[in-house]
Amino acid sequence: MMQRTTIMLPKTLKRKVESRARQEKKSLGSFIRESLEHSLQSNTPRSSDPLFANLESDIFEDDGPADLAENHDKYILRKLAHEHGLRRGARKRRNRR
Numbered sequence: 001m002m003q004r005t006t007i008m009l010p011k012t013l014k015r016k017v018e019s020r021a022r023q024e025k026k027s028l029g030s031f032i033r034e035s036l037e038h039s040l041q042s043n044t045p046r047s048s049d050p051l052f053a054n055l056e057s058d059i060f061e062d063d064g065p066a067d068l069a070e071n072h073d074k075y076i077l078r079k080l081a082h083e084h085g086l087r088r089g090a091r092k093r094r095n096r097r
Helices: 011-023 028-041 055-059 068-083
Strands: none
Touching: 011 028
């Protein structure tokens, strides 16, 4: 037995969902139910914020530093700089003519 549920979606997300449901020739409800089922069956854990999904495991081998919440920007920038071969404090130079 199905139970009626109301959700609030941003306009742009609702338009995308409606468009995809039409492309797949499904009702909006059917598309959302199938999407939720697929998401729940996935073995990949989901973070509450996609930006930070798997971030700690990508940067730290353990739980990370105690000040991660306060200084997350610093740790993210350090990781990105390391991945792109940038030195700390280095800035891109503009072509000056």
